[in-house]
Amino acid sequence: VDKALEEINKELPYSSEEKIRELVDSKDYFILTDDMELYYFTLYKQTEGKTDQYFYTASFSSADYDKDSYWNDEFEETVITVNAESGEIISYNYYKNKATKPSNTYDEAAAEQKAIDIAKELAGDKFKEYGDINTYLDYYKPMNGNITNYYGSSHIFNRYVNDIEVSGDWITVDFNSDNVLTSYYINYTEADFVSPDKMLSEDEIMDKFWQDNELDLYYLARIHDKITKTVLVYGTDGTVYRDAFTGEPVYSYDVSE
Numbered sequence: 001v002d003k004a005l006e007e008i009n010k011e012l013p014y015s016s017e018e019k020i021r022e023l024v025d026s027k028d029y030f031i032l033t034d035d036m037e038l039y040y041f042t043l044y045k046q047t048e049g050k051t052d053q054y055f056y057t058a059s060f061s062s063a064d065y066d067k068d069s070y071w072n073d074e075f076e077e078t079v080i081t082v083n084a085e086s087g088e089i090i091s092y093n094y095y096k097n098k099a100t101k102p103s104n105t106y107d108e109a110a111a112e113q114k115a116i117d118i119a120k121e122l123a124g125d126k127f128k129e130y131g132d133i134n135t136y137l138d139y140y141k142p143m144n145g146n147i148t149n150y151y152g153s154s155h156i157f158n159r160y161v162n163d164i165e166v167s168g169d170w171i172t173v174d175f176n177s178d179n180v181l182t183s184y185y186i187n188y189t190e191a192d193f194v195s196p197d198k199m200l201s202e203d204e205i206m207d208k209f210w211q212d213n214e215l216d217l218y219y220l221a222r223i224h225d226k227i228t229k230t231v232l233v234y235g236t237d238g239t240v241y242r243d244a245f246t247g248e249p250v251y252s253y254d255v256s257e
Helices: 002-008 017-025 108-129 202-209
Strands: 037-048 051-061 076-083 089-096 130-140 149-161 164-176 181-186 216-224 227-235
Touching (some): 017 051, 017 076, 108 130, 108 164, 130 164
Antiparallel strands (some): 037 051, 051 076, 076 089, 089 181, 130 149, 216 227
C-alpha cells in the first residue's frame, strides 16, 4: 500500500502537454507548431538496476485524422520522449508527409558541427562520455551522372567508459536535406562498469577460445548479375564474446540443448 501511494504521489513535473511544449519551444532546432495537436501520450516506468525512471511520450500532429484521405494533405508530426522527473529529452522525431526534396549540395562540415552542438546541449554532462562523431551522408548519384542528390545525414556518437566502447549506448542526430533536425536519440545505461585492470590480453583470450572452437571450411555463395559465384573460406561457428578476466564464453548458447 505504501509503495502504491508513493507511485500515486510521485512528483513528475514533465508529464504534461504544457511542459513538453515549453521544452520544445526552448530549442530553436525543434519543430512543434500551434496547429500540431496532441493526439497520443503515455507515461511509463523503467527500472535500471535499483533505479526507477519515469518517461513521458507525447505525439503531436497537424493531420486531420477524421478526414478521408487525410494523407493527401500536407501535415507534420512530432514525437518526443522525456524523463518525466528531470525533463531530459530522450528522443525526438519530426516527420513531414510531403517529403523534403533532395539538394544538389550539402555542407557536411556544418551538419557535423550542428549535430555536435545539439548533442552537447541535450545530453549535458553525459556528452563527455561519448566519443568522436561518425557521419553518414544519405545521398544518391545516378550512374554516369554528374549531379549528386543529398537527402540529409546521420551522426552517431558512441559511448566510452575507461576508453572502452559501451555496446548499444550511443547518441544519434539526423538531418534532412535542408539541415532540419528530424531525429535525436540518446541511450545511456545507468550501470556500474568493471575496471579493465588485470584483464587478459587478446592473445590469452584467443588461446581460451581455440580450446573449444576450431576452424572449418565453408563455401559461401553469392548471386550477382544473375550469376552464382562461390568462394571457399575458413570460418568458425563460435562467437568471440569472452569474459575479459576469465576467458569464459558469455552471450552464447549450445544449439544442441
